[in-house]
Amino acid sequence: MVTIAIPWFIVLGFAGFTVYALFKPPLRRWVAISIALAVGMYMFFQFFTTTETPAGEYFNEWFQRFNKWAIIISGLTVILAVGNLLKIHILKVKKLQPGWGYSFITLLALFTMSLFGILGIQFQKEGIPWYQWTFRWLWKTFNVALDSSMFALLAFFMASAAYRAFRARNMEASLMLATAIIVMLGRVPVGDYITSAFPTLTSWILMFPNLAAQRGIMMGVALGAIATSLKIILGIERPYLGGAK
């Protein structure tokens, strides 16, 4: 996949650079908008094609090509993200700004994990597995423990917030409170010991009122996504140009 994509990237990169160098800003923008329009419309229309016709097969071939590019571009965004992270934290450490110690730990973690991660794959192939072991050990000891602890703390804050916020002040709040209590007890075995109505009611709440509300939200979100996508494809909204008009 990479071997197919590299020549395309070189060609497109060169074309992009030429456009950037030769044309003035308004024209540059129009070139970018045209590419977004063409690719957006293509990805939209290919959804309605079939591979049973030669034209459909051709459509599908390009659809696959665009997919591969998207996967590669997603991988390349890591470079951008790491570059940005380095820029911010190196500056903070260099100027000894408040909290520079955290920045130093961030940089240390980034370099250590990257080093053992990248070298681990390479050395494992050559029969030296300890880099990979170290990477796994670091991940298990630090990443798993820290990430789990952070998420576990949420339970305490959620409990505290629920205790303070759930007050039957009016009709709507009372309904929400009653639903929350039924679902909280219905989703654990102890609820069934209190009354078998809790699990039955919980299933009903999830399968009917919840489902109706969720479907409404989903339709709303889908309509919003269609509108936003059309605005981007047609060049009305241009977040890919850094918000430029």
Next chain:
Amino acid sequence: MQFFERLQFIDRRILFLFLAAALILPFFFPFQQKILITQEVKNFHRTIDSLPEGAVVAISFDYGPSAMPEINPMARAMIEQIFQKNLKLITYALWQDGEPFSIQIPEELAKQHQKIYGEHYVTLGFKPGRVAVILQMGEDIHTAFPMDSKGTRISDIPLMKNIRNYSDLNLLIDLAAGADPDLYVGYAVERYHIPFQAGVTAVMAANFYPYLQTRQMKGLLPGLKGASEYEFMVTQANSRQVTQMMASQSLVHLIMVLFILLGNMGYFLTKSYKKQTQQKGRG
């Protein structure tokens, strides 16, 4: 009066103390609980159970260590059932944090069931691009994942030789901490018509019930409760790990409900006391 008012504003540290005790104590003093199996979990189990021997199941690990206590038990029970039924397994991750789980769990269970890597199961590792990967897998898995997690070309792996895209898979499962099942329903189920089901965290579960009614999802494992029910179905016994976890969850929910009721009791009693005092003042 002050006592009722205080019920509304109990120090959060007291609540935290109760919660911590409820979470930890069941691990030292375990107690058995009756596990009620819900329909969505029964359907999940039945979908895998009805697959013929040699059928291929792909599992996407889209969660990180934060969701590990809820989703890892599901993953273990699922792979246990897959190996017990002599099905073939493909694992991969669309979240970078899910990649280690997608490798470790099948490897551990493969040893117990004497399954051979490359023949009975394959781990494809992590690939960025989410929607693009889901779509590309529908066209050609070999271009979406040219190498497995060990760096071997997947065209050289016996299990993957006859698997090109979703039409060669019998079932797709997403273990997710986020909204990834939405993407699978939209891009894999609707476009490529592959049977699909998911195991998700409790906070996300309510979002996916519409897909159960429309049969776009065959089954659903919602949170730790779903994991415990499913594990119970697979192992036919109360597993110590999940039962203990469910005991903690039962106690925590009970304590939260009690505190919420106390808060409301304080609110109403304070309100009625104030009303009475005002009326007396007027009188």
